[in-house]
Amino acid sequence: MDESRGFSRFLAWMTASVALGCLLAAACVVVVDPYRLYQLVRIPGFSDLRPAPEHNQEEIKLTLARKAGANVYVMGNSRAEWGFDPAALARAPGAVPYNLAISGSGIATSRSEFAYLHSRGATPRRIVMGVEFLDFPVDGAAAAPAAAVGKPAGYPIERFKWRFDSLFSLTALSDSVTTLRVQRGLEAPLVTANGFNPMLEYAKYARDEGYYAIFRQRAEDYAASFVRKPRQLAYADSGSSPAREDLRAMIALAGKEKVALQLVIYPYHAQMLALFEQAGLWPLFESWKRMLAEEVAQAQRDYPGVAIELWDFSGFAPYQCEPIPAKGDRRTGTRWYWEAGHFKKALGDLILARLQDDAGSAAPAFGERLTPASLEDNRQRIARERAVCAAAAPSVFTDAGLLVARAARPHS
Numbered sequence: 001m002d003e004s005r006g007f008s009r010f011l012a013w014m015t016a017s018v019a020l021g022c023l024l025a026a027a028c029v030v031v032v033d034p035y036r037l038y039q040l041v042r043i044p045g046f047s048d049l050r051p052a053p054e055h056n057q058e059e060i061k062l063t064l065a066r067k068a069g070a071n072v073y074v075m076g077n078s079r080a081e082w083g084f085d086p087a088a089l090a091r092a093p094g095a096v097p098y099n100l101a102i103s104g105s106g107i108a109t110s111r112s113e114f115a116y117l118h119s120r121g122a123t124p125r126r127i128v129m130g131v132e133f134l135d136f137p138v139d140g141a142a143a144a145p146a147a148a149v150g151k152p153a154g155y156p157i158e159r160f161k162w163r164f165d166s167l168f169s170l171t172a173l174s175d176s177v178t179t180l181r182v183q184r185g186l187e188a189p190l191v192t193a194n195g196f197n198p199m200l201e202y203a204k205y206a207r208d209e210g211y212y213a214i215f216r217q218r219a220e221d222y223a224a225s226f227v228r229k230p231r232q233l234a235y236a237d238s239g240s241s242p243a244r245e246d247l248r249a250m251i252a253l254a255g256k257e258k259v260a261l262q263l264v265i266y267p268y269h270a271q272m273l274a275l276f277e278q279a280g281l282w283p284l285f286e287s288w289k290r291m292l293a294e295e296v297a298q299a300q301r302d303y304p305g306v307a308i309e310l311w312d313f314s315g316f317a318p319y320q321c322e323p324i325p326a327k328g329d330r331r332t333g334t335r336w337y338w339e340a341g342h343f344k345k346a347l348g349d350l351i352l353a354r355l356q357d358d359a360g361s362a363a364p365a366f367g368e369r370l371t372p373a374s375l376e377d378n379r380q381r382i383a384r385e386r387a388v389c390a391a392a393a394p395s396v397f398t399d400a401g402l403l404v405a406r407a408a409r410p411h412s
Helices: 002-032 057-068 078-083 107-119 160-165 170-182 200-209 211-226 242-256 270-278 282-302 345-356 372-392 394-408
Strands: 072-075 097-099 126-131 260-265 308-312 337-339
Touching: 002 170, 057 097, 057 107, 057 160, 072 107, 078 126, 078 345, 107 126, 107 242, 126 242, 200 211, 211 270, 211 337, 211 394, 242 260, 242 282, 242 308, 260 282, 260 345, 270 282, 270 394, 282 308, 282 372, 372 394
Parallel strands: 072 097, 072 126, 126 260, 260 308
Antiparallel strands: none
């Protein structure tokens, strides 16, 4: 009997200890607030900086955007998340901007975010959305994926699990500790109150390794991916693709709800465009631009009076042809690019300024509205820029050829 009572007391003690530990951990998360979900404690220098979450990013960002009353959004993948500071979109009267872009996501995520906001009566008044060429190629000979049947399963933000994880989890507790550490100088991925990731940790990589190493490593990764990319934009049996259908749905909702939608073709660095060329993707890249221009032109006919635009910031202009520092050089920095696929805030600010000023006073030689009628002029403009860039930085193009040739060789 005594042993039974002793064991019961032990179980009760263990249960109380575990419960107390969970409560203390949750209290720590609430007080430190690594995801800005609670905002109960506001002490200067205590938790001003927040680490970029690795989990539940979409749910956290949508929650914060709605709390902020945002009505102007940046959407897209990591290029938009790291390059477009939404503060640059605050010029318009009444604009409350937020960056909803998520690294590794595609148009399906932007479509889901837009639909969720609309379903909650928080329809944006303006969206700037990056469109990623690399999301569109498909194996045209394969069968098209089956379309979703029935009603959607709901939006991730509506599920309880993410809210539990963001409070009662080792990840949330670890992010709380990281939050305290970044206040004291830890260089880690951060996210601002308006959803922008300034990529400050890349500055550390550049100091330690030099920009050449960053460009080179990513170029090798890109080359390996590009040589294996399919070469079609639609499945033969459907005449479309999931990315194209998501784009159409996004455009249609913007048109019906009179939301200004600016689609942005990213300003890939010349090294990345050279890799497109060497990997045989350039004709597909031009076909993709034509497809986008035709989709937008059709939307403008279907929804007259709604500002639906396509902007092209690709090419080989001096911005994209920014010199890559030499191997071993850890002192020379770059102004516009982290590496060939990701541009810096400085270039993102020029793009956002251009989108808000069609007269082009912010960056008159950078970026142009793309329509079916302007495609040929666009092609000629890029060809002229390429010739100038190739003369100024021939190694960008020769190195791209070597990287693609190496990536295409069968592994022994």
